Structure formats: structure tokens, C-alpha cells
Amino acid sequence: MNGDLLDRQTRLLTYLTSVSAIFDGPGDIRLDDALRGIDPRLLHLQASISHQKRVKKISVIFPRTTALLTDRVAETLRDFADVCPSMPAGFIENGRQFCDFLSLRRQAGTLRPPYLHEVAACELAMAQARAFVADEKAETSAKSLSNSKRRAPGVVLLRCVYDIQPIMENAQNAEVVERDTPLAIVRPIGAEHAAIFELAPAVFNLLASLTDWAPVAPSFAMLASRALTHDLVECGLMEVRR
Amino acid sequence: MSVAINDRRRSLPAVGIAYRAAVDGWIRAHLDNFDVLEITVDDCIRGDKERRSAIFDLIGRIPLTAHGVGLSIGTDVPLDIAYLDQIAEVVERLGAPAFSEHLAFTGVPGRDIANLLPLPRTTAVAETIIEKVRVVQSHLNVPFLLENIAYFFEWPDSEMSEAEFLNMICSETGAQLLLDIENLHLNALNHGIDPNEFLAIFPSGVVQEVHLAGGATLYPSNSRPFVADTHSHPVPDAALDLLQEALRHHQPAAIIIERDERFDAFFEILDDMARIRSRLADSALRASP
Numbered sequence: 001m002n003g004d005l006l007d008r009q010t011r012l013l014t015y016l017t018s019v020s021a022i023f024d025g026p027g028d029i030r031l032d033d034a035l036r037g038i039d040p041r042l043l044h045l046q047a048s049i050s051h052q053k054r055v056k057k058i059s060v061i062f063p064r065t066t067a068l069l070t071d072r073v074a075e076t077l078r079d080f081a082d083v084c085p086s087m088p089a090g091f092i093e094n095g096r097q098f099c100d101f102l103s104l105r106r107q108a109g110t111l112r113p114p115y116l117h118e119v120a121a122c123e124l125a126m127a128q129a130r131a132f133v134a135d136e137k138a139e140t141s142a143k144s145l146s147n148s149k150r151r152a153p154g155v156v157l158l159r160c161v162y163d164i165q166p167i168m169e170n171a172q173n174a175e176v177v178e179r180d181t182p183l184a185i186v187r188p189i190g191a192e193h194a195a196i197f198e199l200a201p202a203v204f205n206l207l208a209s210l211t212d213w214a215p216v217a218p219s220f221a222m223l224a225s226r227a228l229t230h231d232l233v234e235c236g237l238m239e240v241r242r
Numbered sequence: 243m244s245v246a247i248n249d250r251r252r253s254l255p256a257v258g259i260a261y262r263a264a265v266d267g268w269i270r271a272h273l274d275n276f277d278v279l280e281i282t283v284d285d286c287i288r289g290d291k292e293r294r295s296a297i298f299d300l301i302g303r304i305p306l307t308a309h310g311v312g313l314s315i316g317t318d319v320p321l322d323i324a325y326l327d328q329i330a331e332v333v334e335r336l337g338a339p340a341f342s343e344h345l346a347f348t349g350v351p352g353r354d355i356a357n358l359l360p361l362p363r364t365t366a367v368a369e370t371i372i373e374k375v376r377v378v379q380s381h382l383n384v385p386f387l388l389e390n391i392a393y394f395f396e397w398p399d400s401e402m403s404e405a406e407f408l409n410m411i412c413s414e415t416g417a418q419l420l421l422d423i424e425n426l427h428l429n430a431l432n433h434g435i436d437p438n439e440f441l442a443i444f445p446s447g448v449v450q451e452v453h454l455a456g457g458a459t460l461y462p463s464n465s466r467p468f469v470a471d472t473h474s475h476p477v478p479d480a481a482l483d484l485l486q487e488a489l490r491h492h493q494p495a496a497i498i499i500e501r502d503e504r505f506d507a508f509f510e511i512l513d514d515m516a517r518i519r520s521r522l523a524d525s526a527l528r529a530s531p
Contacts, residue, residue, distance in 0.1 A: 006318035037398025041465040131290040
């Protein structure tokens with residue numbers, strides 16, 4: 001290894017992931033000295049193709065989000081490329097970047113519709129739940145406590161300000177109301193797709209607290225009747241050891 | 243335990259396709275058409291539960307070979323040893339006879355373009371790659387194969403051709419070659435290199451596996467047309483001609499068709515299989531005394 005090569009590679013990646021390389025093309029851009037001698041038109045081609053592949057990954061994870069963006073998709077993706085250069089190649093990592101980007105826009109008050117970032121977060125959660133793979137080694141070495149419960153691994157909890165469930169059910173023109181909506185997203189065993197469950201706020205908070213095997217706490221025992229526990233286990237949201 | 247993948251057709255290379263989860267059902271329904279499947283180890287390492295299960299379910303049903311896309315061996319940082327260990331584990335579980343990766347880089351710490359980029363082909367860079375290839379080899383119980391890539395641009399300070407660069411690394415390390423004939427064909431079209439000169443550089447026998455695919459032509463507004471490695475169309479006849487040329491000097495164990503788009507055109511994949519087998523038979527006839 002020599003620092004010179006890494007420096008050149010870094011400068012190349014910085015350029016290839018820049019908005020000017022992706023969208024504007026060579027034009028009058030002055031290439032970094034480290035890239036002198038490389039045909040700028042070919043760098044533009046490389047940058048553009050790489051961006052298109054990234055966009056394709058986003059459209060796979062976020063079909064409803066991109067549909068809600070309607071004619072602002074191209075503009076949004078350009079801004080996304082500007083703010084969030086391409087990171088490690090994974091589908092989920094790339095999706096998380098897009099989700100974070102929309103959340104930032106929400107905070108800046110520039111997101112339309114205002115629940116868009118929650119739809120994106122829910123779509124990302126569905127992708128995460130689908131991709132979840134239990135760490136078998138960790139499972140084997142986990143302390144086995146009797147009479148204990150935990151949130152099932154792979155469950156994603158999401159507390160939304162808007163009730164976005166009609167959108168997630170593909171009703172694009174449905175009215176979305178502002179309402180505290182605690183959701184749990186999980187891929188039930190044997191199912192092809194992730195499922196979305198709306199939870200009572202108290203149940204949501206309990207599941208949020210059950211990050212690892214723990215003895216049944218008195219507060220839980222009070223709330224979690226046998227029937228509720230059964231339902232949570234049936235839905236794949238909770239695991240129980242007797 | 244490694245499995246000899248070209249047993250089914252005796253002295254002829256095994257012919258198969260790269261496994262893709264999107265067409266898992268179709269592949270299983272047509273398993274008899276293939277001698278071998280190529281598994282992308284990254285699907286086993288980072289793929290979802292269903293994908294991993296589907297892949298591991300193929301073990302013992304058909305010979306498998308192992309390919310990687312996430313090593314980025316050309317990035318000038320130390321290799322990710324934990325990732326290498328995961329690769330070794332998957333390769334062993336698959337019973338693959340070899341593991342292949344691209345001679346390229348895809349990113350640097352903090353940025354990754356998820357596309358294969360070329361390296362400056364200098365002696366100094368070759369030396370760093372040689373060191374890394376040895377590290378990879380020390381983690382694997384099977385041969386390591388390097389694959390040639392299709393590239394849009396080249397570094398101006400390259401001192402040697404792609405074939406010379408690859409050959410230097412292979413001969414120093416004993417690594418063998420996954421010859422991507424489509425990439426060679428595209429580089430010939432896009433950059434005017436002579437594919438026969440490329441093939442002539444390598445000593446007989448170094449090519450252990452072959453990739454074939456079909457690309458698509460791009461028409462950039464500010465540049466001449468380029469053919470891209472899209473894995474979306476039938477294998478072109480010119481690539482099959484190059485395959486026959488390669489078979490004059492090499493006896494690869496496996497020939498793999500890569501397909502990542504237009505999966506609805508299944509018949510094209512089966513037709514590609516038939517065309518490849520026909521070329522193999524023709525080459526075998528020509529080679530027989």
C-alpha cells in the first residue's frame with residue numbers, strides 16, 4: 001500500500017459521486033489534479049451509470065415514497081446525491097441514507113407531503129424486516145432464562161405522527177390523518193413479505209423496552225395478559241421462554 | 243470438500259448460469275439444463291434469510307462455484323479479514339472448487355460507488371495487489387481466481403496492458419483467471435484493444451472459469467456510443483468466437499452465463515446455453531486428432 005494510490009482513489013470517488021460529475025457532465029469543470037489525463041466524458045458516463053444503479057436500488061425499496069414524490073422524484077434524487085454521496089453498497093445502507101435525507105428535509109420544513117419521511121421509514125423497516133437474518137451464533141450463546149420474554153429479533157418499531165397505513169396498503173390517494181400511530185413491522189415466519197401491526201401505545205413502549213431476554217417484570221405482568229402475550233407471539237413480535 | 247464441476251460432460255467445461263434469487267423458481271425448474279451454478283458469496287453473507295436458505299438448499303443438487311463482488315481488492319487499504327473469513331466459510335459450505343473476484347476497486351473508506359473501477363496498471367500497484375492476493379489465498383482452501391473487468395476510463399499513468407497487469411499478478415501468486423469474455427469483448431469495442439492479443443498473453447491453462455453475458459449500447463449525449471456490461475441480452479456471436487479462441491489455449495472447468503436483467507426472456511438464456519455447448523462441441527472436434 002502507498003498513500004498516493006489511496007489518495008487518488010479517494011479523489012476519484014469524490015468526483016464520481018459529485019452532482020457535477022453525475023448530472024452536469026464534463027462541461028467546463030476543472031478536474032482534480034489527481035484525475036488529470038482521464039477523459040472527463042468517460043468519468044461523467046461512469047458517474048451517471050453508477051448513480052442510475054443507486055436510484056434503481058432506491059426505487060426497489062421505496063416504491064410508495066417515490067410515487068408520492070410524483071414529478072419531484074428527479075429533483076429529490078439529485079439533492080440526495082448532493083447531500084449523501086454513495087456509501088457502502090448494501091441495499092439497506094443505501095435505503096437508510098435516503099430515509100435520513102428525507103428526515104432532514106422534514107426537519108427543515110421542506111418535505112411534501114409532510115408524512116413522506118414516515119412512509120419512507122416504514123418502507124425501509126419492511127426491507128429491514130425482510131432482510132433480517134438471526135445471528136445463530138449469538139442465539140446459541142445467549143443466556144437462557146426461564147420465564148422470560150423479549151421482543152422478537154428482526155422486529156422494527158416505528159412511531160409515526162401520521163397514520164400512514166392507508167398508503168402502505170397502496171391507497172395512494174387515501175387521506176392521511178395526523179394521529180399518533182405506533183407500528184411494529186416484522187416478517188412473520190414463512191411469510192414472503194413483512195407485515196405491519198398497529199399497537200396500543202403501552203404495548204409499543206413495552207416491546208421497545210424488551211431488547212433482550214428479561215424476566216417478566218411486574219409492570220409487564222400486569223399489562224400483558226396471557227391473551228396479549230399469545231397474540232404478540234403469534235404475530236412474531238415477541239418470544240417467550242417458559 | 244471441493245467438487246469437480248466438469249465431471250458431467252467429461253472433458254468439456256461445465257456450462258451453467260449465475261444464480262439469481264429473482265429467478266430461483268425458474269432455475270430450479272430447469273436445473274437439469276445446467277451443469278453448474280455460480281453462487282455470489284455476498285448473497286450468502288449479507289442476503290436475507292430466504293435467499294440464504296434457497297442457496298444452501300442447492301448444495302448437493304448441482305455443483306456450485308463461488309464468486310464475490312464485495313472484496314474491492316484494489317482499494318489501497320488492508321483487506322477486511324473478517325469478511326475474508328466469512329467468504330472462506332461460505333466457499334467451504336458450498337463445496338465450491340474455487341473462489342473468484344474482480345481485479346478492481348469499488349470504493350474507499352466512507353464512499354462506495356458499487357461499480358467496478360479500474361486500477362492504474364503500474365508495477366507498484368501490481369505489487370500491492372500481489373500482497374493482497376497472497377492474503378486471500380492464505381484464507382482459502384481452494385484456488386483464487388481473478389476476473390478481468392469492463393471499464394469506461396483508464397488511468398493515464400498505466401504502464402502496461404490489462405492482460406500484462408493480470409498476468410503479472412497471476413504468475414507471481416499462482417492465482418488463476420476467471421476470464422470474462424464479455425468484458426474483454428466490450429473493452430475491445432469501447433477502447434479498441436485487440437482481444438486476441440489479450441488472450442495470447444496468458445500461459446496455457448491459467449483460465450479456470452469463463453463468464454459470458456450480453457451488454458447494451460449506451461448513447462451518451464456528449465460522447466461516442468459505449469457498450470455497457472449490463473448482463474441483459476443474449477451472448478453476442480463475437481463473444482462466442484472469442485470463447486473458441488480461448489479454448490484453443492485453455493481448458494476452463496466452468497463457463498457461466500451472467501444475466502441480471504430482462505429475466506422474462508428465459509428462452510434467451512436456454513438458447514445461450516445451447517449456442518455455447520455447440521461451440522464447445524465444435525472446439526472439441528477441431529482439437530481432436
